[in-house]
Amino acid sequence: xxxxxxxxxxxxxxxxxxxxxxxxxxxxxxxxxxxxxxxxxxxxxxxxxxxxxxxxxxxxxxxxxxxxxxxxxxxxxxxxxxxxxxxxxxxxxxxxxxxxxxxxxxxxxxxxxxxxxxxxxxxxxxxxxxxxxxxxxxxxxxxxxxxxxxxxxxxxxxxxxxxxxxxxxxxxxxxxxxxxxxxxxxxxxxxxxxxxxxxxx
Numbered sequence: 373x374x375x376x377x378x379x380x381x382x383x384x385x386x387x388x389x390x391x392x393x394x395x396x397x398x399x400x401x402x403x404x405x406x407x408x409x410x411x412x413x414x415x416x417x418x419x420x421x422x423x424x425x426x427x428x429x430x431x432x433x434x435x436x437x438x439x440x441x442x443x444x445x446x447x448x449x450x451x452x453x454x455x456x457x458x459x460x461x462x463x464x465x466x467x468x469x470x471x472x473x474x475x476x477x478x479x480x481x482x483x484x485x486x487x488x489x490x491x492x493x494x495x496x497x498x499x500x501x502x503x504x505x506x507x508x509x510x511x512x513x514x515x516x517x518x519x520x521x522x523x524x525x526x527x528x529x530x531x532x533x534x535x536x537x538x539x540x541x542x543x544x545x546x547x548x549x550x551x552x553x554x555x556x557x558x559x560x561x562x563x564x565x566x567x568x569x570x571x572x573x
Contacts, residue, residue: 399479411467418456420477427473431465442553524565
């Protein structure tokens with residue numbers, strides 16, 4: 373069990389009543405995970421919601437021939453995977469820690485109880501689902517409608533916005549190998565694209 377105050381710092385629970393926070397806190401564990409550990413695997417039943425407090429987690433899926441593809445990179449503050457937890461389905465992706473992480477594991481049953489109570493909590497859940505859906509649609513559009521250079525440029529612009537930076541140097545949150553996998557490129561192709569974008573200013 374964790375302190376309700378910790379949950380209150382998470383956007384999903386920021387306006388939740390103290391009574392409800394304490395209910396969720398009683399059914400929440402904090403996990404300390406080393407690089408290379410798995411929170412869950414594709415096909416596991418979604419019984420808990422996970423919240424990343426620190427570190428990095430990559431979400432991957434396997435193709436019909438067993439090839440692994442990076443679908444999304446999760447950063448501190450991200451929740452995953454809410455839709456599967458609410459519907460009681462199985463996870464469609466595997467969550468692997470790629471940088472030592474602290475993670476909250478929250479009982480899906482208790483979350484569903486809160487939603488059934490109605491009120492603002494259910495609306496915040498709906499807003500979170502909508503945000504995650506829009507993010508996935510944006511990723512699909514990036515892959516289908518943009519060139520390689522445009523995908524890299526869009527990623528850097530999003531990164532600069534998230535970091536609140538206006539300068540020309542943007543620190544990458546993870547190594548190039550992971551970024552290349554996320555953008556469906558080779559590491560060499562990513563390096564060439566960085567060079568081309570740098571030359572264009």
